[in-house]
Amino acid sequence: MANLTPELEAERKRICQIAKDAGLDFFETIFELITYDQINQFAAYGGFPVRYPHWKFGMEYEHLSKSYEYGLSKIYEMVINTDPCYAYLMEGNAMMDQKLVMAHVYGHCDFFKNNIWFSKTNRKMMDQMANHATRIRRYMDRHGQDVVENFIDVCLSLENLIDRYSPYVEKSVVKPQNPPPAQEPNYLLRVDRSYMRDYINPPSFVEEQRRKADAEAQARAQRFPAEPEKDVLNFFIHYAPLTDWQQDVLSIIRDEAYYFSPQGMTKTMNEGWASYWHSKLMTTKILNDSEIIDFADHHAGTMAMAPNGYNPYKVGIELMRDIEDRWNKGQFGREWEECDDVRERKHWDKKLGLGRDKIFEVRKVCNDVTFIDQFLTEDFCVRNKMFVYKFNKKTQKFEVDTKDFKAIKAQLLFHMTNFGQPIIRIEDANFENRGELLLTHLHEGIDMQPDFMSETLKNVFKLWKRPVNIATVMDETPQLFRFDGKEYTQHKLGEEPSPNPSNQESSGS
Numbered sequence: 468m469a470n471l472t473p474e475l476e477a478e479r480k481r482i483c484q485i486a487k488d489a490g491l492d493f494f495e496t497i498f499e500l501i502t503y504d505q506i507n508q509f510a511a512y513g514g515f516p517v518r519y520p521h522w523k524f525g526m527e528y529e530h531l532s533k534s535y536e537y538g539l540s541k542i543y544e545m546v547i548n549t550d551p552c553y554a555y556l557m558e559g560n561a562m563m564d565q566k567l568v569m570a571h572v573y574g575h576c577d578f579f580k581n582n583i584w585f586s587k588t589n590r591k592m593m594d595q596m597a598n599h600a601t602r603i604r605r606y607m608d609r610h611g612q613d614v615v616e617n618f619i620d621v622c623l624s625l626e627n628l629i630d631r632y633s634p635y636v637e638k639s640v641v642k643p644q645n646p647p648p649a650q651e652p653n654y655l656l657r658v659d660r661s662y663m664r665d666y667i668n669p670p671s672f673v674e675e676q677r678r679k680a681d682a683e684a685q686a687r688a689q690r691f692p693a694e695p696e697k698d699v700l701n702f703f704i705h706y707a708p709l710t711d712w713q714q715d716v717l718s719i720i721r722d723e724a725y726y727f728s729p730q731g732m733t734k735t736m737n738e739g740w741a742s743y744w745h746s747k748l749m750t751t752k753i754l755n756d757s758e759i760i761d762f763a764d765h766h767a768g769t770m771a772m773a774p775n776g777y778n779p780y781k782v783g784i785e786l787m788r789d790i791e792d793r794w795n796k797g798q799f800g801r802e803w804e805e806c807d808d809v810r811e812r813k814h815w816d817k818k819l820g821l822g823r824d825k826i827f828e829v830r831k832v833c834n835d836v837t838f839i840d841q842f843l844t845e846d847f848c849v850r851n852k853m854f855v856y857k858f859n860k861k862t863q864k865f866e867v868d869t870k871d872f873k874a875i876k877a878q879l880l881f882h883m884t885n886f887g888q889p890i891i892r893i894e895d896a897n898f899e900n901r902g903e904l905l906l907t908h909l910h911e912g913i914d915m916q917p918d919f920m921s922e923t924l925k926n927v928f929k930l931w932k933r934p935v936n937i938a939t940v941m942d943e944t945p946q947l948f949r950f951d952g953k954e955y956t957q958h959k960l961g962e963e964p965s966p967n968p969s970n971q972e973s974s975g976s
Contacts, residue, residue, distance in 0.1 A: 470500050475556070479569055485752045486573040490827065491744065493576035494590075495551035498569070506542050506557050507531040513727065514547045515596045519603040519719070521619055544568040548579040548730070550590035563758040567765065570748045574741030577830075582736075584729040584834050587634040592726055599719045606712045618713060621926045622720040627888050628699035629721060631728045695907065696893040700724070706896060707930045717930075732834045735883075739783015740830055742769070746784065774852075777879075782853075786838065789847050790829060791822030835883045843879070845872040881911065889915050894938070904931050908939035915939055924950040 471479060479498060486493070501509070511528035512518045531542070543564060546554040554572040556565055579585050589595055607615045696702045700721040704714050730737070746766060754762055772778035793799055797817030806812055829838065847853070853875060881887065890909040898905035904927065908915060920937065927935045934951040938960065945960040 471498055471556075472500070474562070475500065475565060478562070478566055482566065482569045482748070482753060483573065485748055486570065486577075486744070489744070489748060490823075491573055491577040493552065493573055493580050494549075496546075496554055496572060496576050497551050498554050498556055498572075500556050500558055502558050503542075504532070506545060506555055509555060510542055510545055514545055514553075515593060517593065517597040517600055519596075519600040519619075520607075521616060521623075523623070544571055546572045546575045547593070548585060548588060548590075549593050550580075552576045552579065553593070561761070563754070563761050564765065566753050566758075567745055567749060567762065570745035570753060571741045574744035575737060577744075578733070578737050578740050581831055582729075582733060583832055584635075584732055588726055588729060589722075595722070599723070602715060603719065606716065610712065615712075615716065618716060619720070621929050622700075622717050624923065624926045625700065625930075626720050626724040627885075628891055629701075629724050629728070630697035631725075631732065631885070633698055634725065691896045692893060697890075699891065699893055699906075702893050702896075703930050708932050709930065729834075732836075735779040735783045735786075735835045736830070736833060736838050737783075738779045739785075739787050742780050742784040743787040743826075782851075785851055786842055786847065787826050787829075789844075790842055791826050793822070794825040795820055795822035797821075836880060839876065839879050839883060843876055848872055848875060881913075891937070898936055901934070903934040903936060906935065906937040908937060910940040914941050917941075920948065921950070921955055924948065924955070928952055 475498075483496070507528055509516050510531055511524045518524065542557065543560070544554065544556070546552060552572075552575075554568075554576075556568055560568070603615065603619075692702070700717060703709070704717050704721065709717065749762055749766075750759075770778065770781045770784065772781045795818070796815060797803070797819045798812075798815055803812075803815065806815070829842070833841070890911075891906050892909070893904065894907045895905040897903075906927070920939075924935050924937060928950055934949060936947055936949045938945070938947050940946070941957075946957055947960055948955065948957045
C-alpha cells in the first residue's frame with residue numbers, strides 16, 4: 468500500500484486477512500503514512516484534503532494543532548467512506564498503536580460498505596470533492612474570494628436544513644385505473660328523500676357553501692409548496708432568487724451535507740462496531756505478549772466515560788457485546804420478557820449461539836436511534852452506570868440525579884434524532900399572499916434558542932430576499948417570529964405583531 472514501511476505493510480496484510488476470516492466484508496482499503504501535521508490538515512478538511520478553500524478549515528486546523536501540541540488530544544486514526552476506502556496512519560506511533568488503528572479501520576470499512584444508511588452515499592466522493600473545489604475556485608476568481616466566501620458562510624450556517632431520510636424513500640405515483648364515481652359536494656346536508664332536497668338544502672345555502680368551498684380550493688391551489696418541504700436547501704436551489712453560481716455553491720454544500728449525514732446518524736453504532744472488532748481481533752489474533760499492557764492502557768483511555776458525558780465508543784461497544792451475549796443465551800423474546808423470577812433471569816442460558824449473527828444483522832439495518840431504542844435496556848443502564856448526573860457544589864462531586872430509565876432513554880433518543888437539532892420545514896412560500904416565507908418548527912418539548920433562531924432567520928433572508936417567518940412554541944405559547952431584513956418581530960399566533968427591541972438589526976449591519 469501507499470508509502471508504508473515493509474514492516475507495516477506485512478502487518479497490514481496479516482490484519483486484513485484476520486479481519487476477513489472473522490467475517491468482515493469491506494472495500495479495498497488504502498493506508499497512507501503521514502505526519503501529525505498532515506493528519507491535522509486532513510482532519511480539518513473532514514478527511515478530504517482536496518476540499519474547497521474556506522476559512523473554517525483553517526480555524527479547525529489551528530484548533531487540532533494546538534490540542535496536539537498541548538497534549539490535550541491526539542488523532543490516532545482517520546478513515547474515509549469511499550471505494551476504495553482511504554485511511555491514514557500517523558508517523559511516530561508505536562507498532563501496537565498502528566496495529567490497533569488498522570483493526571479499527573477495517574471495522575469502520577465493513578460498516579461503511581454494509582450498513583444500509585451508507586448505501587446512498589457517493590463512493591467516489593474524493594473525486595467529487597475535488598470537482599467541488601475546482602468550481603468554487605473558479606467562482607472566487609470570477610466574483611472575488613470575499614464575495615464567494617461570505618456566501619459559503621451563509622450556506623454552511625443552514626447546511627443542517629435537509630431531509631436526512633429522503634434518500635431512502637422511493638416515491639412513486641400510482642394512477643387510478645378507473646376514475647372515482649362522482650359524489651355530491653361534502654358541504655351539502657344529507658337528504659334521504661328527494662322531495663325534501665330543496666327544503667334541506669335551499670339554493671341560497673348551496674350557493675353560499677359553494678363559494679366557501681371554491682375559496683378554500685383556490686387557497687389550497689395557491690399554497691406553495693403543496694406539502695410541507697423538509698429539504699429546505701433543495702427548495703432554495705430551485706426557487707430562491709439566486710444567481711447561477713450561487714445555486715451551484717448551495718448545491719455543493721447540500722451534496723456534502725447529505726454525504727456526511729449518515730456518519731452523524733450512526734456515530735455510536737459505527738464507533739461501537741469498529742471498537743468491538745479491534746478489541747476482539749487484537750486480543751485473540753494480533754497482539755503479542757509484550758503488547759498486551761500497552762493495548763489495555765490505550766483501549767481503556769478510549770473507552771473512558773465521565774459521569775456527565777457520553778462516549779459513543781463506550782456505549783457502542785458495550786451494547787454490541789450485550790446484544791451478542793443476550794442472543795447467545797436466548798435472553799430475548801416473549802418468554803424472556805415475561806419472566807419475573809430474578810434468579811431464573813440471572814442464570815438464563817439456552818445456549819442458542821445466535822449472538823454473532825445478530826450483531827451482523829444489527830450492523831446492517833440500524834442507525835443510532837433504532838439501535839438505542841431497540842437494545843438499550845434497564846439492566847444495561849444499571850450495569851454500565853448510565854444515569855443522569857449533576858454537579859453538587861457542596862461536595863464538589865458529580866452525583867446521580869436520576870435513575871429513571873425511561874427518562875434516560877428518552878433523553879438519549881432526543882439528542883440522536885436529527886442530531887438534537889430543531890426540525891424545520893417550509894410550510895408556505897407565499898405566506899399571506901405576500902411572497903414571504905413561512906417556516907414551521909416541529910416542537911418536541913424544548914424551545915429553540917432565541918439567538919440561534921434570529922441568526923438563522925437572518926441568513927435565510929439573505930437567500931430568500933423577502934421577509935421570513937417561523938412558527939414555533941416559546942414558553943408553552945404558539946408564536947410567530949418574523950424578520951424583514953431590518954428588524955425582528957414576534958407575536959402570539961392570532962395576535963398582531965409587535966417589535967422585539969432586543970433583537971433589532973443595528974444600522975451598521
